[in-house]
Amino acid sequence: MSPKLRFKVLVSRILRYFFQGLLILAPIGITAFTLYWGFITIDNLLPRDLIPTNHPMNFLRYQGVGFAIVLILIIFVGYVSSSFIVGRLIDMFDHILERTPFIKYIYSSVKDVFDAFVGEKKKFDHPVLVNVYGEDVWEMGFITQKDVKSLGLEGFLAVYVPHAYAITGKVFIVRQEKVRPLTNISAGEAMKFAVSGGVTHITEMPAQPVEPGR
Structure with a gap:
């Protein structure tokens, strides 16, 4: 093998190993950075600069105490x-x-x-397939309003369709027959599938009976 060809093979391997390592480390790094950013942001809610160094409450100046106080306060x-x-x-x-x-x-x-995601009246807990653009084209979304009579539309409902790799989405007002409930996957699995652009593997659950009106 010539030196030039050997060099190309070496560069090709290095690039392959680089991207392979990036695929492993990038999700870990982004997750760690997000957690760190959230921790620091919450921890800095405590006004440490207002606490004198010789004050009895000086322990509040330590890193992490503010985060613990906010967490305890929320609970x-x-x-x-x-x-x-x-x-x-x-x-x-x-x-x-x-x-x-x-x-x-x-x-x-x-x-x-906040109610839509973590409240007792969570809105994104009815995953569905909605037919919007074409007869054989389906979007994955969530029913947010089962009745939109207030808009002057009988037999329609509101479906929120999240965008892939974004925190945004669109709301479609469609006829009930254009919606197909998903009873064999959880709302969390449906959201991950939609936001990931369909690359996330779906873990199926036992099919649940569809409640009237869903």
């Missing part, structure tokens, strides 16, 4: 909100914010987004 609020009296007070405060001019638009929008 505490979730715990006390489960009581009847505190729950009613929170509902009253929630009602006031949703009626306050300007603030209601910000508060309601943020609240609806």
Whole structure:
């Protein structure tokens, strides 16, 4: 083998090993960076600069204490909100914010987004296939409104279709017969499949009976 050909083979192997290593390390690195960014952002919510070095509460200046305090605070609020009296007070405060001019638009929008993902009224838990662009073309989405009569449309429903490799999506108002419920995969599996552009492997579950109206 000539030196020139040997050099090309060597470069080809190095590039192959580089991309192979990148495929392994990139997901790990991005995940680690995201967790680190989230940790630092939450931890810095504690105003350390306002605490003198000789103050009895000086331990609050240590890295990680702010994150722990915020975490404990969130758990505490979730715990006390489960009581009847505190729950009613929170509902009253929630009602006031949703009626306050300007603030209601910000508060309601943020609240609806969080409720859609982690609230008791989660919206993205009804995975479906929706026929939008053509007879044999199906999009994977989630039913967000089973009834859109308020829009003057009878027999239609709202389906949210997430975009691949993005946090955005589109809402389609389609006829009920254009929607096919997915009963053998979880909502999480459907979301991963849609967001990953269809490259994520789907783990099937036992088919669940479709509830009336779904």
